[in-house]
Amino acid sequence: MLDIKKIRENPEFYQAETAKKNSQVSISSVLDLDVQRRKILTEAESLKSQRNSVSKKIGELKKKGEDSSAIMEEMRKVGERITELDNQIRDIEEEQKRLLMHIPNVPHPSCPEGTSAEDNVVVRTWGSPLVHSFTPVEHKTLGERLGLFDFERGAKISGSGFPVYRGLGARLERALIQFFLDQHRQNGFEEVVPPYLVNRKAMTGTSQLPKFEEDMYRCDKDDDLFLIPTAEVPVTNLYDDEFIPEEKLPLRLCAYSACFRREAGSYGKDTRGLLRLHQFNKVEMVYFSHPERSYQDHEELVGHAENLLKQLGLPFHTIVLCKGDMGFGAAKCYDLEVWAPVEKRWLEVSSVSNFEDFQARRGNIKTKINGKNVLVHTLNGSGLATPRVMVAICDHYQQADGSLVIPEVLRPYMGGLDVIRAK
């Protein structure tokens, strides 16, 4: 959520910049409501002031045993008028908040201009694309031959997009997760095991709601709970309505979780195998940052994610998203895309964003700087989502004989196993 006071100061800027993120909400309609609100508020407050002082007088009169019924009757009427005005204010505030909740964050000036993925800019490339000396098979085929994945039975019990990992595939999946978490611990993160079901307030705090409710799995028959689409939601909301001491910033947390996404409306070629799923595993990194240092921290965070791919030996590039391609709440966002030589394309495996105070304002997450309350900045990034990393591993590490070599850094987690062969 944006700061209404800042919008008031520079409406043209906010109108122009939010429009670049495809916002339909008109800034001037929010400001019109704001003017109305303040006008009625002033009237209500002066009546309340009157009521307060007169009520005090009534108390004194009663103490002296004098009659006060006339002014009590008058105050009853004032009270009714106040209720009326308060109701109007509440309605206006609700409408204003509803609009504000649908306005996206404003992109940082360092983000490239642009309207779609085509305008994103590559900032770094690591490694060089692998050329196979044999005809490679795609990950789905390879994994099924080696008994790593079982898509058919997953579909049978849940539907498409719910893969089953089996045997060494299950172990490899777990190895990835544990490798990521161990790396983060060495980088000073505290590990968190969060709930997978969260309430509406948490979903709203990180801005999945109200705008994207149809993308979430809901348990609303009896409970109004949501399955988390990412551990960002429970972890970022951990400190809602709290103060984080300035000296603890940046507070670095990481969490493994399963992630649940309805992916409503995404069909097509991306749905093969592990490429797009309704349930997948991810390790998420979250920073609560000092507002003056969040962009430094953002660079550090993207570096952590990149380092994981380097250690896995998977070529990737880092792109900075243009203003029109960024997510709703982000002020700046880097995507990491790993090269998949069988797919012959880049696959997004991480998204690292700085939300500035956009989420912190919703969640009321503060710190105290020079005696003043200030919203912190929140950042998060995948580190990493496993399925497409698994695809890239299958693509890169498959051998001419149909076996799959285990990346070296994962072998300690596989009991020293260095290659998976067909039985």
Next chain:
RNA sequence: GGAGAAUUAGCCUAAUGGUAAGGCAGCAGUCUUGAAAACUGCCGUGGGCAACCACUUGGGGGUUCGAGUCCCUCAUUCUCCGCCA
């Protein structure tokens, strides 16, 4: 699931239905060569150029001229009972 108790500002703690008192921590200033101490102001949110005003006692409602206080409801925590792993 049942019974009881609790929730006041960053923290701790008051308030016979009469309009939130203190303390600690923090910030700014005075004093000081400097620091400490002491003193003064600030120290939740909103409105106002300002003087000021309003709101804020876990959330939401109600009674009242007036609610931290009385009533209803919800949440969370603690204690006990029951059930289950």
